[in-house]
Amino acid sequence: MSTIKDVAKIAEVSIATVSRVVNNGPKVGEKTRNKVLKVMADIGYKPNANARALVTQKNTTIGVVIPDLTDPFFASLANGVEKIARQNNMQLLLSTGQVSADSERRAINLLLERQCDAFVVHSKKLADEELISLAQQAPGLILIDRFIEAIQHRCVWLDNFEGGGIAARHLLSLQHTQLACVTSHYSIDDPSLRLQGFSAELARQDKQMVPELIVDAEPNQQGGELATQKLLSKHIPFSAVFVYNDAMAIGVISALEDNGFRVPQDVSVIGFDDVLLSRYSRPKLTTLHYPIEEMAEKAAQLALANCEQVSIHQSSETFKYLPRLVKRESTSALSL
Amino acid sequence: MSTIKDVAKIAEVSIATVSRVVNNGPKVGEKTRNKVLKVMADIGYKPNANARALVTQKNTTIGVVIPDLTDPFFASLANGVEKIARQNNMQLLLSTGQVSADSERRAINLLLERQCDAFVVHSKKLADEELISLAQQAPGLILIDRFIEAIQHRCVWLDNFEGGGIAARHLLSLQHTQLACVTSHYSIDDPSLRLQGFSAELARQDKQMVPELIVDAEPNQQGGELATQKLLSKHIPFSAVFVYNDAMAIGVISALEDNGFRVPQDVSVIGFDDVLLSRYSRPKLTTLHYPIEEMAEKAAQLALANCEQVSIHQSSETFKYLPRLVKRESTSALSL
DNA sequence: TTGAAAGCGATACCAT
DNA sequence: ATGGTATCGCTTTCAA
Numbered sequence: 269m270s271t272i273k274d275v276a277k278i279a280e281v282s283i284a285t286v287s288r289v290v291n292n293g294p295k296v297g298e299k300t301r302n303k304v305l306k307v308m309a310d311i312g313y314k315p316n317a318n319a320r321a322l323v324t325q326k327n328t329t330i331g332v333v334i335p336d337l338t339d340p341f342f343a344s345l346a347n348g349v350e351k352i353a354r355q356n357n358m359q360l361l362l363s364t365g366q367v368s369a370d371s372e373r374r375a376i377n378l379l380l381e382r383q384c385d386a387f388v389v390h391s392k393k394l395a396d397e398e399l400i401s402l403a404q405q406a407p408g409l410i411l412i413d414r415f416i417e418a419i420q421h422r423c424v425w426l427d428n429f430e431g432g433g434i435a436a437r438h439l440l441s442l443q444h445t446q447l448a449c450v451t452s453h454y455s456i457d458d459p460s461l462r463l464q465g466f467s468a469e470l471a472r473q474d475k476q477m478v479p480e481l482i483v484d485a486e487p488n489q490q491g492g493e494l495a496t497q498k499l500l501s502k503h504i505p506f507s508a509v510f511v512y513n514d515a516m517a518i519g520v521i522s523a524l525e526d527n528g529f530r531v532p533q534d535v536s537v538i539g540f541d542d543v544l545l546s547r548y549s550r551p552k553l554t555t556l557h558y559p560i561e562e563m564a565e566k567a568a569q570l571a572l573a574n575c576e577q578v579s580i581h582q583s584s585e586t587f588k589y590l591p592r593l594v595k596r597e598s599t600s601a602l603s604l
Numbered sequence: 605m606s607t608i609k610d611v612a613k614i615a616e617v618s619i620a621t622v623s624r625v626v627n628n629g630p631k632v633g634e635k636t637r638n639k640v641l642k643v644m645a646d647i648g649y650k651p652n653a654n655a656r657a658l659v660t661q662k663n664t665t666i667g668v669v670i671p672d673l674t675d676p677f678f679a680s681l682a683n684g685v686e687k688i689a690r691q692n693n694m695q696l697l698l699s700t701g702q703v704s705a706d707s708e709r710r711a712i713n714l715l716l717e718r719q720c721d722a723f724v725v726h727s728k729k730l731a732d733e734e735l736i737s738l739a740q741q742a743p744g745l746i747l748i749d750r751f752i753e754a755i756q757h758r759c760v761w762l763d764n765f766e767g768g769g770i771a772a773r774h775l776l777s778l779q780h781t782q783l784a785c786v787t788s789h790y791s792i793d794d795p796s797l798r799l800q801g802f803s804a805e806l807a808r809q810d811k812q813m814v815p816e817l818i819v820d821a822e823p824n825q826q827g828g829e830l831a832t833q834k835l836l837s838k839h840i841p842f843s844a845v846f847v848y849n850d851a852m853a854i855g856v857i858s859a860l861e862d863n864g865f866r867v868p869q870d871v872s873v874i875g876f877d878d879v880l881l882s883r884y885s886r887p888k889l890t891t892l893h894y895p896i897e898e899m900a901e902k903a904a905q906l907a908l909a910n911c912e913q914v915s916i917h918q919s920s921e922t923f924k925y926l927p928r929l930v931k932r933e934s935t936s937a938l939s940l
Numbered sequence: 941t942t943g944a945a946a947g948c949g950a951t952a953c954c955a956t
Numbered sequence: 957a958t959g960g961t962a963t964c965g966c967t968t969t970c971a972a
Contacts, residue, residue: 319965337683347673362696655949
């Protein structure tokens with residue numbers, strides 16, 4: 269691969285001049301510029317981004333750490349960041365953190381070594397303290413889908429509690445009173461917050477759940493099916509189910525139908541996340557839209573802004589997002 | 605951010621020594637090593653990857669160019685490459701090429717500037733000649749999902765023609781004779797190859813299609829629904845449909861059911877790709893598995909290998925993959 | 941308008 | 957075992 273020296277030699281100018289034309293520098297003679305431009309094109313010169321980054325101390329990449337790309341939810345997150353990257357003529361440097369604290373830490377470190385000054389991290393495994401200290405040393409680090417009070421201005425997160433409340437209000441407004449919940453036994457935070465919000469809203473309206481009608485399973489379709497079996501085996505009637513996420517909800521619906529219940533005529537089902545799946549299912553899923561792409565864009569912009577200003581101007585802004593109810597076909601009013 | 609000099613100064617050794625311990629260099633005294641290690645930990649030293657790349661002339665990133673991350677198919681592709689990257693302690697540098705030739709070209713160039721020596725490219729818009737010349741100057745460039753004879757040892761691709769054949773054999777073996785096809789009017793290559801393979805297999809078995817029963821639409825769920833309307837409006841009976849991809853197939857099924865046809869009892873439907881969706885649909889989709897993740901891994905390994913050996917050892921290997929029939933619930937034998 | 945030269949942070953070769 | 961130093965490709969003063 270040819271370097272700036274090659275160009276300089278062939279064009280019979282100094283490397284300084286070449287550098288100027290590469291960067292559209294201010295004072296370059298018209299003829300010199302054209303001569304250099306021609307040589308560059310001829311030999312297919314491409315500036316070395318590493319060398320450039322080394323001297324300018326700034327990187328043209330923005331990093332992302334997510335558990336896994338195959339999950340459409342995280343793919344959307346990455347996509348949001350990528351969009352901002354592209355708008356700023358930057359590229360995405362991606363590390364999957366998998367499920368362990370170790371690999372999350374490793375991924376972040378790699379990004380740091382790359383001098384990647386802006387990056388958004390989705391971490392579920394790292395402890396608060398570690399994240400806080402990381403955030404301190406890396407001003408461009410933004411946490412997504414996680415709220416840590418000590419660094420709240422660096423967090424872009426969804427109000428899961430309120431999400432549960434919205435779901436409850438929707439079901440209640442449809443006259444349902446016999447409510448069931450299917451939750452996840454993984455990653456404690458989100459599921460329990462959603463559940464708490466749900467219960468809190470019921471309480472506010474002087475209703476409450478039958479504890480037996482709260483079951484958990486793995487957060488995927490099969491888990492949803494299993495959970496439904498458990499629910500059904502209790503022989504306690506229910507007319508609506510609030511499910512942890514859409515994948516599970518699809519499982520719940522198919523198990524329900526396999527057992528002779530029609531959705532939504534006999535049982536209403538509401539999911540969470542609004543992933544692609546929910547639009548493709550039959551019946552189409554009523555769910556809570558998780559604006560992950562929008563949040564990711566915000567996080568990326570924040571990360572970028574935070575590196576710009578060396579000042580620790582710590583905007584007092586806070587970045588809480590609310591899920592939005594998307595009424596589709598899997599919920600309907602209780603028919604008596 | 606602290607540099608190697610800082611460490612050297614504090615530890616009272618030369619930067620050469622620090623460099624040795626960073627790289628687990630061979631000859632370093634035990635005490636010196638520990639002293640340096642301690643200082644590094646204390647001040648949180650992280651080697652600058654850019655400087656490193658500059659001098660070693662090798663990059664620790666592997667690039668990917670895809671149209672879009674939100675499409676699960678491309679997400680899987682990226683995931684396959686990422687897996688190989690991780691195995692080699694590298695990271696993913698990702699550029700979305702969007703739909704235009706310009707942005708595909710731009711994405712590739714950015715990767716090149718980053719000295720990214722290994723990368724896998726999914727390009728549908730760039731012309732053969734351009735890709736060929738690119739491949740010539742970048743030995744680590746591997747094309748995925750595209751076959752160009754002149755650089756066939758740099759291509760990892762799926763035999764779409766044969767895929768059509770497999771679909772036809774499956775439907776024929778189930779006694780179907782009234783066949784319909786729903787294809788895509790986008791990106792000419794894949795759809796038409798699949799269709800040609802389908803027809804060729806029919807011909808081989810002395811069958812043929814009614815030309816009216818071939819319709820096209822956009823390659824998504826809605827397109828599938830629209831296409832089905834068109835099909836139905838012809839008032840020509842058919843008992844099986846070969847659909848361009850899974851998303852369309854889901855649309856076909858729901859339109860069919862909306863019009864009173866049961867799947868698979870009245871009409872069998874077979875998709876293509878085997879994306880997540882196909883396992884979540886009801887009935888579960890019979891489809892052709894596109895081993896994209898496996899292909900992506902292969903492509904990444906190839907890219908890596910090609911940069912290693914400076915020799916143009918041009919293995920005469922070729923990398924054609926075959927789709928695999930996945931029988932699920934949307935196809936069944938014709939019942940008379 | 942152009943060139944010379946000093947670094948950016950690391951590696952690696954040559955001494956010692 | 958350790959240190960000195962040239963070098964990687966580029967940007968950026970400072971002179972001319």
